[in-house]
Amino acid sequence: MQTQTAEPVPSAMPATAPGRTPAAWLPIERIDGTHLSYDDFLARYMHANRPVVISNVAGDWPAMRNWTPEHFKQRFGSQPVAIGYDRNMPFDQFIDQVLASSPEQPGPYMYRSFLHEVLPELLPDVIPQNKFAFARRYASPLMLEKWRRPDGYLKLLIGGVGSKFPVMHYDGENAHAAITEIYGDKEFVMYAPEDGQYLYPKKFFPNHSMVDDPVSQDLGRYPLLAKATQYRTILKPGDMIFVPAKWWHAARALSTSISVCTNMLDGSNWGDYVDEVANDEAKKAPRKAWLMRTYLKTAGRLLDVMERLQHNSPALARALVLPGLLAPASAEVAPEPSRRQLRIRIPTN
Numbered sequence: 257m258q259t260q261t262a263e264p265v266p267s268a269m270p271a272t273a274p275g276r277t278p279a280a281w282l283p284i285e286r287i288d289g290t291h292l293s294y295d296d297f298l299a300r301y302m303h304a305n306r307p308v309v310i311s312n313v314a315g316d317w318p319a320m321r322n323w324t325p326e327h328f329k330q331r332f333g334s335q336p337v338a339i340g341y342d343r344n345m346p347f348d349q350f351i352d353q354v355l356a357s358s359p360e361q362p363g364p365y366m367y368r369s370f371l372h373e374v375l376p377e378l379l380p381d382v383i384p385q386n387k388f389a390f391a392r393r394y395a396s397p398l399m400l401e402k403w404r405r406p407d408g409y410l411k412l413l414i415g416g417v418g419s420k421f422p423v424m425h426y427d428g429e430n431a432h433a434a435i436t437e438i439y440g441d442k443e444f445v446m447y448a449p450e451d452g453q454y455l456y457p458k459k460f461f462p463n464h465s466m467v468d469d470p471v472s473q474d475l476g477r478y479p480l481l482a483k484a485t486q487y488r489t490i491l492k493p494g495d496m497i498f499v500p501a502k503w504w505h506a507a508r509a510l511s512t513s514i515s516v517c518t519n520m521l522d523g524s525n526w527g528d529y530v531d532e533v534a535n536d537e538a539k540k541a542p543r544k545a546w547l548m549r550t551y552l553k554t555a556g557r558l559l560d561v562m563e564r565l566q567h568n569s570p571a572l573a574r575a576l577v578l579p580g581l582l583a584p585a586s587a588e589v590a591p592e593p594s595r596r597q598l599r600i601r602i603p604t605n
């Protein structure tokens with residue numbers, strides 16, 4: 257990989273402001289999804305915790321043909337929709353503000369609407385499942401109810417030119433993420449976990465950075481940023497970016513942009529996932545945290561065995577039924593999201 261020093265400023269974005277320095281960056285590896293097997297994806301990227309942009313992942317999705325700002329406006333009208341944690345607004349008004357967004361006066365950026373919960377009618381538009389964004393263990397019926405989402409927390413992201421995801425961060429629960437661009441262009445910036453020391457993590461939210469803009473940097477305020485190696489790409493429709501666990505990332509719309517985001521868990525990130533959720537619970541309810549850790553560690557071992565069986569002896573795994581049912585190791589054997597689910601809860605203290 258070669259360092260790029262001259263940043264291509266997309267025409268719609270303003271030149272770097274006074275007092276700001278354009279960041280040097282490296283490109284993120286790109287690969288055509290039609291030439292990448294799921295096994296290779298797991299080995300080369302997911303289990304190596306290495307980012308990649310995979311193109312041509314969503315060609316058959318109705319969303320690729322139908323999703324435009326106008327489509328959402330007509331389909332949902334004034335139905336309220338969640339934009340951020342504590343901000344709802346009528347969908348049509350939101351779209352008007354997205355279309356009026358500019359680099360100088362960015363509009364709102366939608367990042368809290370989980371499809372399964374609030375917009376299930378959109379789910380058929382993102383089928384067939386993008387195999388590289390398959391939720392794996394989040395989709396397992398063995399997952400504790402609190403974290404079991406067959407669609408991997410599929411979330412809608414919409415913003416107008418210049419708007420951005422509110423904070424540079426890495427995802428909680430030690431999750432991997434996949435963001436698939438459906439409409440428009442989005443700039444995506446990443447840093448490796450070991451560069452977190454240069455990114456000014458917030459005291460009470462250590463996975464959130466204080467840095468306001470990693471592209472046009474305020475080195476007077478954040479001098480350590482200069483030591484971090486930035487990776488950058490532009491996502492176009494049909495591109496998916498794989499964001500490995502604990503990789504910092506920031507996103508900004510270069511035009512009106514519509515995408516979906518999913519989280520993924522499997523053997524590659526399970527250990528730290530269990531530690532994170534159990535340690536978190538231990539602050540509130542130590543006994544429940546112990547039970548949770550014990551359950552998740554045991555389930556993890558069982559899932560390891562069943563996933564290996566599915567991989568190495570698919571015919572045997574199919575004959576035994578349970579390995580596919582409880583450990584859907586690929587999108588092909590995933591249970592229907594609508595299937596009745598097991599409800600596994602850990603009792604409180």
Ligand SMILES: O=C(O)CCC(=O)C(=O)O
Binds near residue numbers: 435505515
């Ligand atoms: O806006 C984006 O594409 C980034 C989404 C993201 O990082 C998240 O939802 O955690």
